[in-house]
Each structure stands twice: as C-alpha cells, then as structure tokens.
Amino acid sequence: MVPVSALEEWAGSTGVRSAAGDAEVPDDYDRACAVDGLAGAIEIGGKGRQGLVLADEPATTSYLPQHRAFVRWLGADSAAALIKAAVTVLRDPAVEWHECGFWETDGPALLMDSVDAGSDLYVPYPEGGTPEQAPVPIAAARWRVRAVHTRVDERTSVGVVQLLP
Numbered sequence: 727m728v729p730v731s732a733l734e735e736w737a738g739s740t741g742v743r744s745a746a747g748d749a750e751v752p753d754d755y756d757r758a759c760a761v762d763g764l765a766g767a768i769e770i771g772g773k774g775r776q777g778l779v780l781a782d783e784p785a786t787t788s789y790l791p792q793h794r795a796f797v798r799w800l801g802a803d804s805a806a807a808l809i810k811a812a813v814t815v816l817r818d819p820a821v822e823w824h825e826c827g828f829w830e831t832d833g834p835a836l837l838m839d840s841v842d843a844g845s846d847l848y849v850p851y852p853e854g855g856t857p858e859q860a861p862v863p864i865a866a867a868r869w870r871v872r873a874v875h876t877r878v879d880e881r882t883s884v885g886v887v888q889l890l891p
Contacts, residue, residue, distance in 0.1 A: 728777045729833065733844030735844065737753055737844075739753055764826060764873035765826040775831075784839075788809075789837060796885075807881070824872065826873050864889070869891065872890065
C-alpha cells in the first residue's frame with residue numbers, strides 16, 4: 727500500500743546493488759521483503775510518509791472498505807467463499823489477531839506489488855498490459871494494524887489485515 731502522494735518516491739526493485747562499506751544498500755522492494763510478520767509499515771522517501779506492507783507471501787488481495795480490511799487469498803473454492811470467510815473472521819471475537827504496529831497515511835493509497843516503481847504503474851509492459859494496482863479509498867489517519875492467517879473450514883484459508891482507528 728503506497729499513499730498516492732508518495733507514488734513517485736516508491737522505487738520498487740531497482741535491480742541495482744550499491745556498495746556502502748561492506749553492505750549492500752537495500753532498495754524499496756528489499757525493505758518491503760524484510761518486513762517481519764503479516765504486515766508492517768515502512769518509510770517511503772525522506773518526508774515521513776509510510777507504506778503498508780502486506781507481508782508473508784504473495785497473495786491475490788482485495789480491499790473491503792466497509793471493514794477497512796484487506797482480504798488475502800490463501801485457499802478457497804471461489805472469491806465469494808473467500809469474502810464470506812473473511813467476514814466470518816472479522817466478526818469472530820475469538821480470533822487471535824497479530825498486532826502489526828501502526829500505519830500513518832495522508833489519504834488515499836494504491837494496493838500494488840512492491841516490486842513495481844510507483845512511476846511505472848501506468849507504463850505498458852512490452853508484451854502488453856500494465857502493473858496491477860487497486861485504489862484504496864482511505865482517510866488520512868494513523869491506523870492500528872492487525873492481521874491473521876487462518877483456516878475457516880477444510881476448504882477455505884484466508885488472510886485478513888485490518889486497519890483500526
């Protein structure tokens with residue numbers, strides 16, 4: 727998740743490694759991959775803006791604005807079954823959530839693959855198409871982030887990352 731205001735500063739994977747003493751300098755993609763846990767915020771650029779990394783593994787992800795929650799496809803027979811499972815998880819007070827810190831945004835953001843540079847999101851690939859992205863209409867705020875990966879039944883596993891005021 728990159729705030730729209732910070733898209734131009736997100737470099738994604740540069741594919742270039744620079745030596746800084748004996749260590750490599752990580753690019754934005756490296757920093758996103760280094761997030762420990764199911765989600766976490768990282769700095770973008772030098773102006774105090776943050777991105778929210780939905781970590782652990784690549785997964786098809788959707789946003790449910792009415793729940794301020796991201797739904798991650800871990801295993802399901804259909805999208806409808808996955809959404810139903812996510813809503814079940816969100817309503818279940820017995821779910822053991824992982825606290826993932828805080829994410830602060832100055833407004834709407836884009837859900838995107840961390841490997842892509844923000845400046846390249848609308849540039850067509852040579853073979854056609856453009857990088858996948860989805861707008862996330864969210865208010866400027868400091869959000870508490872919690873996440874869970876869970877099996878809802880024998881055929882459905884879902885990841886949920888929720889933003890709480």
